[in-house]
Amino acid sequence: MKKLIKPGVQERAEYVCDVTGKPAVAELRLSFWYEGGEHDKQELHAHLSRETASQVLALLQTRFPSLTLKEWAFLPHVSTDEVTPFVMEKLLALARRQKRPRKTGKRTVPRKDRRSPR
Numbered sequence: 724m725k726k727l728i729k730p731g732v733q734e735r736a737e738y739v740c741d742v743t744g745k746p747a748v749a750e751l752r753l754s755f756w757y758e759g760g761e762h763d764k765q766e767l768h769a770h771l772s773r774e775t776a777s778q779v780l781a782l783l784q785t786r787f788p789s790l791t792l793k794e795w796a797f798l799p800h801v802s803t804d805e806v807t808p809f810v811m812e813k814l815l816a817l818a819r820r821q822k823r824p825r826k827t828g829k830r831t832v833p834r835k836d837r838r839s840p841r
Contacts, residue, residue, distance in 0.1 A: 724738070725737075738770045740771050740772035742769070742771065742775045743772050743774065743775055745772035747770035748772060748776060749771040749773075750768070750771070751767070751768070751769045751771055751776075751779060753766065753768075
């Protein structure tokens with residue numbers, strides 16, 4: 724649940740757990756967008772506290788062991804005022820570690836013939 728702290732031009736928000744009301748540390752989204760499903764075009768969206776997120780994750784991992792967590796590199800839609808400085812520092816460090824393609828100077832598309840047609 725999102726509670727507006729300071730309405731106006733620059734909005735500040737506080738996220739709290741939809742279950743316990745404690746500060747949220749995780750967000751759970753389950754979107755049904757494949758055609759033909761019984762819940763087609765529906766979504767479950769919840770903000771979770773540390774305790775609730777741990778319980779949900781443990782439940783998912785015991786029922787469905789193939790579902791595993793993976794480390795994510797960077798979320799471009801997260802603004803700096805929505806996360807703690809520690810988390811933002813980790814996000815930026817991960818983004819810096821991502822390998823970027825090197826420029827080799829070679830052209831991938833051949834140059835067109837520059838001679839004028841006669």
